[in-house]
Each structure stands twice: as structure tokens, then as C-alpha cells.
Amino acid sequence: MNTTTIPAKALQLRSLVKPGGELELSLVDVDVPTPAANEVLVRVEASPLNPSDLGLLFGAADMREAKAAGAAGRPVVTAPVPEAGMKRMAPRVGASMPVGNEGAGTVVAAGSSDAAQALLGKTIAVIGGAMYSQYRCVPLAQCLALPEGASAAEGASSFVNPLTALGMVETMRREGHKALVHTAAASNLGQMLNRICLKDGVGLVCIVRKPEQAALLKSQGAQHVCDASLPTFLQDLTDALVATGATLAFDATGGGKLAGQILGCMEAALNKNAKEFSVYGSTTHKQVYLYGGLDTSPTEFQRNFGMAWGMGGWLLFPFLQKIGPVAAQALKDRVAAELKTTFASHYAKEISLAQVLDLDTIALYNQRATGAKYLINPGL
Amino acid sequence: MNTTTIPAKALQLRSLVKPGGELELSLVDVDVPTPAANEVLVRVEASPLNPSDLGLLFGAADMREAKAAGAAGRPVVTAPVPEAGMKRMAPRVGASMPVGNEGAGTVVAAGSSDAAQALLGKTIAVIGGAMYSQYRCVPLAQCLALPEGASAAEGASSFVNPLTALGMVETMRREGHKALVHTAAASNLGQMLNRICLKDGVGLVCIVRKPEQAALLKSQGAQHVCDASLPTFLQDLTDALVATGATLAFDATGGGKLAGQILGCMEAALNKNAKEFSVYGSTTHKQVYLYGGLDTSPTEFQRNFGMAWGMGGWLLFPFLQKIGPVAAQALKDRVAAELKTTFASHYAKEISLAQVLDLDTIALYNQRATGAKYLINPGL
Numbered sequence: 001m002n003t004t005t006i007p008a009k010a011l012q013l014r015s016l017v018k019p020g021g022e023l024e025l026s027l028v029d030v031d032v033p034t035p036a037a038n039e040v041l042v043r044v045e046a047s048p049l050n051p052s053d054l055g056l057l058f059g060a061a062d063m064r065e066a067k068a069a070g071a072a073g074r075p076v077v078t079a080p081v082p083e084a085g086m087k088r089m090a091p092r093v094g095a096s097m098p099v100g101n102e103g104a105g106t107v108v109a110a111g112s113s114d115a116a117q118a119l120l121g122k123t124i125a126v127i128g129g130a131m132y133s134q135y136r137c138v139p140l141a142q143c144l145a146l147p148e149g150a151s152a153a154e155g156a157s158s159f160v161n162p163l164t165a166l167g168m169v170e171t172m173r174r175e176g177h178k179a180l181v182h183t184a185a186a187s188n189l190g191q192m193l194n195r196i197c198l199k200d201g202v203g204l205v206c207i208v209r210k211p212e213q214a215a216l217l218k219s220q221g222a223q224h225v226c227d228a229s230l231p232t233f234l235q236d237l238t239d240a241l242v243a244t245g246a247t248l249a250f251d252a253t254g255g256g257k258l259a260g261q262i263l264g265c266m267e268a269a270l271n272k273n274a275k276e277f278s279v280y281g282s283t284t285h286k287q288v289y290l291y292g293g294l295d296t297s298p299t300e301f302q303r304n305f306g307m308a309w310g311m312g313g314w315l316l317f318p319f320l321q322k323i324g325p326v327a328a329q330a331l332k333d334r335v336a337a338e339l340k341t342t343f344a345s346h347y348a349k350e351i352s353l354a355q356v357l358d359l360d361t362i363a364l365y366n367q368r369a370t371g372a373k374y375l376i377n378p379g380l
Numbered sequence: 381m382n383t384t385t386i387p388a389k390a391l392q393l394r395s396l397v398k399p400g401g402e403l404e405l406s407l408v409d410v411d412v413p414t415p416a417a418n419e420v421l422v423r424v425e426a427s428p429l430n431p432s433d434l435g436l437l438f439g440a441a442d443m444r445e446a447k448a449a450g451a452a453g454r455p456v457v458t459a460p461v462p463e464a465g466m467k468r469m470a471p472r473v474g475a476s477m478p479v480g481n482e483g484a485g486t487v488v489a490a491g492s493s494d495a496a497q498a499l500l501g502k503t504i505a506v507i508g509g510a511m512y513s514q515y516r517c518v519p520l521a522q523c524l525a526l527p528e529g530a531s532a533a534e535g536a537s538s539f540v541n542p543l544t545a546l547g548m549v550e551t552m553r554r555e556g557h558k559a560l561v562h563t564a565a566a567s568n569l570g571q572m573l574n575r576i577c578l579k580d581g582v583g584l585v586c587i588v589r590k591p592e593q594a595a596l597l598k599s600q601g602a603q604h605v606c607d608a609s610l611p612t613f614l615q616d617l618t619d620a621l622v623a624t625g626a627t628l629a630f631d632a633t634g635g636g637k638l639a640g641q642i643l644g645c646m647e648a649a650l651n652k653n654a655k656e657f658s659v660y661g662s663t664t665h666k667q668v669y670l671y672g673g674l675d676t677s678p679t680e681f682q683r684n685f686g687m688a689w690g691m692g693g694w695l696l697f698p699f700l701q702k703i704g705p706v707a708a709q710a711l712k713d714r715v716a717a718e719l720k721t722t723f724a725s726h727y728a729k730e731i732s733l734a735q736v737l738d739l740d741t742i743a744l745y746n747q748r749a750t751g752a753k754y755l756i757n758p759g760l
Contacts, residue, residue, distance in 0.1 A: 052659075055659045056659045087648075088684060090651070091651060091654055091656070091658075254683055255683070260678075260679075268467075271470070271471060274471055276471070278471075279432075279435045279436045280695055283698065290683070291687075293683060298640075298680050298681060298682050298683075299640075299680070299681050299682075299683060300678050300679070300680045301678060301679050302678050302679075303634055303635070303670070303673060303678075303679060304468060306693065307671075307693035307694070307695040307698075308693055308695070308698065309692055309693050310690060310691070310692035310693075311690070311691045311692065312689055312690035312691065312692075313686065313687035313688055313689050313690075314687070315660055315687040315688070318663065318687075318688065
């Protein structure tokens with residue numbers, strides 16, 4: 001436990017879209033607050049760069065055109081926002097926004113309540129935005145005490161990926177499906193989902209784009225891995241859907257033809273055992289939720305899967321609200337209990353706040369490539 | 381009442397996809413059955429050619445390549461089914477299928493039950509397939525006695541369009557939306573929906589493709605008509621969505637960009653009054669149901685409408701099953717009560733069974749154009 005002096009001001013990363021169509025990223029000095037009764041002040045030591053964070057960080061800016069300025073340790077990055085993108089940015093124009101959904105660190109000050117005091121000196125995980133900051137003051141409800149011996153780096157991704165993966169399995173159960181399909185399945189989240197499904201005995205069809213991703217998942221025990229780069233992909237997928245009976249998919253890519261292909265293969269799998277022809281297709285409901293947008297091209301599909309289908313957005317926080325606080329807490333408890341096993345995350349590199357605004361580094365982490373997730377340590 | 385002698389055999393239209401990839405349409409002689417206790421035998425006098433019927437009638441065949449043969453009064457039409465379409469046809473290959481979802485006619489024989497006997501000589505509407513037949517024997521549950529003085533032509537479309545239009549409003553209420561968007565809104569169904577919404581005080585945004593369709597709907601009292609052929613379409617649609625608060629749409633076209641544009645404009649309308657920016661967009665759920673496929677091109681959309689959205693298939697019969705028999709009967713009772721007003725249908729032409737298989741006539745009704753719906757009279 002290392003409770004050094006708490007500074008009056010500390011650095012926070014900001015993202016600002018200006019009315020003229022320019023994105024500006026910078027580090028600003030903000031006051032370090034004093035925690036209220038049910039709050040704690042956390043010295044942030046680890047915060048992941050998740051795809052969901054990049055959406056807020058870069059907005060609709062064209063980062064290939066980004067330019068660097070500013071003094072050493074106080075970089076300023078600017079990038080143009082194309083006119084088409086400014087429409088979508090309208091609600092945030094002129095607002096200097098902090099970034100960073102989740103992270104972990106040490107509690108260096110605590111409010112007067114017993115619950116807050118109990119966390120003093122502890123390493124905790126935090127959800128709630130503005131985590132790309134050296135210090136963050138947060139309500140207890142947004143904290144998760146890490147198990148004894150877990151480091152901030154180990155706990156930095158305790159919320160978004162673990163709860164999203166658990167939320168997918170929970171959605172499957174609540175909506176009456178018996179197995180799952182997952183795309184971008186070799187991601188940190190995908191590997192986590194595979195471990196959950198193996199542990200819980202849930203059928204999982206993993207869709208990847210490269211042979212090495214398929215090999216990685218198979219080495220981790222995945223039974224049904226379909227490589228979209230193979231010419232046999234649609235047949236492989238149909239076979240895996242027949243084997244698992246999966247009628248629900250979570251798609252991280254969002255764009256292109258993949259979501260529609262999944263529905264089409266589900267329909268083909270269902271019709272394999274169909275006894276009667278219907279012009280409206282199978283009566284079994286087939287669903288794909290788009291929970292990410294790794295592929296920013298338009299979504300496109302042939303409607304070759306009958307009429308019993310749905311496509312839609314899926315987002316963690318509305319889902320947690322829908323299932324209510326008791327069910328949500330049960331998911332969080334499971335994350336804490338299995339933090340170093342089922343929910344372990346891996347990072348390619350640890351970088352400082354200033355390095356988040358380094359053009360070469362941006363070019364690397366903005367690829368959002370499998371196995372290339374970065375971790376920010378604002379104390380570096 | 382005209383109870384002429386009932387023949388032993390009568391004509392029925394059939395659609396057959398052969399294994400070699402050929403569609404064959406023909407008229408066959410089938411036995412005229414004797415009704416069981418709770419059945420009636422109907423002499424079919426009017427049956428509409430709905431888009432849903434054309435799906436079963438032509439399957440995946442390329443009707444531009446259709447050829448005619450057969451004797452006068454017994455035409456046979458053949459057309460090639462492209463290889464890509466044969467996959468979808470697999471479950472019906474080799475099965476000679478009767479066609480025609482609904483129709484109306486005179487009860488010429490009835491089973492022994494009192495309820496069946498009560499219909500003898502009456503003009504009734506029928507749902508249940510194979511209506512492109514001179515005689516049809518059906519269970520009472522599939523019949524609807526028409527009000528006194530209503531002709532078979534007036535009652536021929538008592539089920540599909542009226543219940544679909546009522547089902548849309550009912551879906552809106554059950555899923556918590558307060559107004560509706562409808563595409564291909566100048567169709568028979570669209571005009572019906574407009575009359576329901578005017579009567580019930582429900583906000584309706586009508587999307588059409590031509591100025592004359594817009595004029596037609598406006599002349600029928602429609603308040604919010606958006607013409608997709610105008611350069612101001614997206615702005616017009618957004619304004620209409622702000623005015624009505626519609627967050628649910630029923631799209632008959634299915635293909636192209638329209639469904640996605642509707643979601644995008646709904647999001648823009650919701651954000652007009654938004655106080656806070658969220659990278660995930662508005663939290664209000666926006667839904668588009670694709671209930672038809674007038675545009676057979678792929679469905680394509682930009683995901684510029686946040687994460688709270690859904691797209692999916694919508695079909696009348698699963699909907700009626702979901703709401704249950706009591707709620708479904710209430711909808712049917714309303715159709716009978718308002719048959720000549722709210723639920724009146726209009727037809728461009730009355731044709732015989734043989735004319736359904738005339739190549740020039742096929743070319744006309746297969747355009748599925750507004751105001752060009754055909755009515756079959758198997759007695760002609």
C-alpha cells in the first residue's frame with residue numbers, strides 16, 4: 001500500500017469536436033476531487049483501450065489525416081471530421097469530453113461511510129467513464145473490489161468484456177435459444193466467451209477471419225470454429241449450426257454481409273430437417289445482434305432466411321438495466337470469482353496517457369486487431 | 381341464392397417446381413369433396429392475386445422467360461428457375477401445389493352441424509389456401525360470414541389485407557410505440573391502414589414513390605405523406621417523424637436502403653430534442669418490420685441510428701397465433717363490421733383461372749403496381 005501525497009490537479013485525456021469540423025485530442029489539468037461519503041478516489045493504474053472507447057475518442061474523424069502538435073508530455077492531436085460525419089457529431093460539438101469506460105487502480109482517499117473506508121488502500125476495478133485520467137472519484141456502486149493479490153492490470157477489464165460475454169449467454173437463455181454464434185471470435189472477448197461456454201456446457205460457433213485465429217481458438221478447446229476466409233465457409237457454418245442448433249448470433253463486425261450470411265445458414269440448417277415447404281420459410285425465430293462495428297461498411301443482406309428473423313443492436317448497459325440489479329450483481333460476482341481464469345485479459349503493450357496521443361501509436365491500436373489491445377497506465 | 385348441381389370434379393390451379401429447374405403452372409381436375417360435419421363447400425367466386433400469393437405461384441422462376449402451351453381453356457405455362465433460386469425451392473420440388481390464400485363465394489353444401497347448416501346459401505369469406513379453385517371445402521374456423529348484401533368480390537380480401545393492417549396497429553400498441561410509418565403506402569393495404577389510423581386517431585407517416593400516390597393518399601385524408609422520389613425525402617421524413625413521434629415502421633419493399641433510411645431519420649428525429657450526447661445514440665428503441673419484398677434487391681443500411689434498434693420479419697399468421705384466438709377474433713369482427721368502409725378493396729380487373737396463366741396477363745399483374753390488383757373469378 002503506497003498512499004503518496006494526492007496532488008491538487010492531475011492529467012485527464014479529452015476529446016473535442018470543434019464546430020469547424022476538427023477533432024482535437026489533448027491532455028488537460030483537472031482538479032482532483034475530495035470524495036463524498038459514498039465515494040472513493042482512485043489513482044488509476046490501468047485502463048484498456050476498448051473498441052467502444054475508440055468510438056468516443058476519435059468520433060467520426062479521419063485519423064489517417066491526423067496531425068501532431070504540442071509540447072513533449074502535452075501532445076495535441078488534430079484530425080479533420082468529414083462533413084458527412086459532422087451530422088452524427090452534432091450533439092457533442094463544442095463539448096470537451098473525457099474518455100475511458102473502465103479501469104482499475106488503488107483507492108487513495110475514501111468518503112466517510114464505512115463501505116468507502118473499507119476500500120482504502122485496496123486495488124479496485126471501476127466502470128463509469130473518464131478513466132483516461134490520473135485520478136478518478138467514483139461512487140461505490142461503480143466499483144468492484146478485486147480479489148486479494150490481483151493487480152490493477154489484471155482487473156482493468158473487469159466490466160465491459162466479462163459482463164458483455166456473460167450478457168450474451170444470459171440473453172441466449174432468456175430469449176429461448178440453446179446455442180450461440182460469435183463473430184470476431186478470437187478477440188479478448190471471444191476467448192472469454194469460449195471459456196464461459198466450455199465451462200457452462202453451452203454450444204458455441206466461433207467465426208474468425210484467419211487460419212491462425214482458428215488455430216488459437218481450437219488450442220483453447222473451441223469445438224466449432226469457422227474461418228470466413230475459406231471457400232467452404234458457408235457450408236462449414238451451416239454444418240456447425242446443424243451440430244449446435246444455434247439460432248442466436250452476436251456480431252462484432254456489424255458491416256458487410258456476415259450478419260445476413262449467418263441468418264441464411266441458420267435457415268439452411270433448420271430446413272435440413274424440415275418436413276413441409278412454406279413460402280415463408282422456417283417458423284423458428286433466428287436472431288443476430290450487432291454489438292460492434294469493426295467493419296464500418298454498410299450492412300447488407302439477401303433475405304433468404306424466411307420471415308422469422310430479427311437483427312438489432314445490443315448494448316451492455318441497457319441489457320443490465322433490463323435484467324435488473326440483482327441479476328446484474330450475480331454476473332459481477334462471477335467476474336470477481338473467476339477474474340484470473342475465465343475472465344483473464346491480455347494486452348499487447350502498456351502505454352502512458354501521452355503515448356495515447358502519439359500518431360504512430362494511434363495507427364497501431366486503431367487497427368483494432370486481434371491480440372493488439374493496449375493498456376493505458378496514467379501513472380507512467 | 382343459386383344452388384346449381386355440384387360437379388364431381390372441378391378445376392384447381394397448380395404450381396409445380398420440377399427437379400430439373402423448371403416451374404410449371406397448370407389447371408388440373410380435382411375431386412369436389414363432401415363436407416364433414418363442421419365444414420362447408422364453397423363455390424369460389426372471387427379470390428385476389430396478393431403479392432403473398434405470387435410468391436408461391438411463381439417461386440424463384442424467371443417469369444420474363446415464361447412460355448405458354450396447352451389447349452385453349454387448359455393453358456400450361458413453364459418458366460426456368462435459375463440455379464441460385466433452386467436452393468430455396470428445394471423443400472417444394474416435385475410437389476404440385478395449390479395456390480390462393482383467401483377468397484369468397486357461396487356455400488353450396490354444408491356439413492351436418494347446425495353452424496355449418498346455418499351458412500348454406502350464404503356468401504362467405506374464406507382463408508386457408510388453394511382458393512384458386514372452382515370449389516373449396518373448408519372448416520368453419522376458416523370462414524367469415526359476410527354482412528347482408530355484401531358480394532363475393534367485396535368480401536374476397538377480408539382476411540390478409542384487413543388483418544395485416546389491423547395487426548400493424550395492434551403491434552404498435554403492444555410494443556409501446558405511439559405512431560406508425562408505412563411504406564408502399566398507396567397500396568390497397570396502405571389505404572386501408574390510413575383509414576384505420578384516421579378512425580383510431582393514430583399518427584401515420586405514409587411513404588410513397590410517386591407524386592400521384594402522394595396525391596391519392598392526401599385526397600383520402602393522410603396527414604403525413606413523404607415521397608421518396610423527391611430530393612427532400614429524408615428531411616421530409618424526419619419532419620414527419622418529429623411531428624408524429626413514430627418509432628415503428630412496416631416496410632413492404634424489404635430490399636434496398638429504405639428500411640435503414642427510416643431508422644436513420646427516426647434517430648435524427650429523436651436527437652432533435654436530445655440534451656446529452658451518447659456515442660451509442662438515442663436510448664429509444666426504433667423498429668422496422670419487413671413484411672414484404674416488393675424490392676427483391678439486397679437490404680442495405682448504414683448504421684447511423686445508434687444501438688437501440690431492431691429490424692425483422694413480420695408475418696400475419698404467427699402474429700395472430702401470438703395474440704391468441706380471443707384477440708384475433710376481435711380483429712375479425714371489426715373487419716366484418718367495417719367491410720364496405722374501412723376495409724373496402726379495389727381491383728383493376730376480374731379474370732378467369734385460365735387468364736391467370738395467360739402470359740400477357742401475367743406480365744401485367746406480376747408488376748405488383750399500385751392500383752393494379754387483379755381478382756380471380758374461377759366461375760368465369
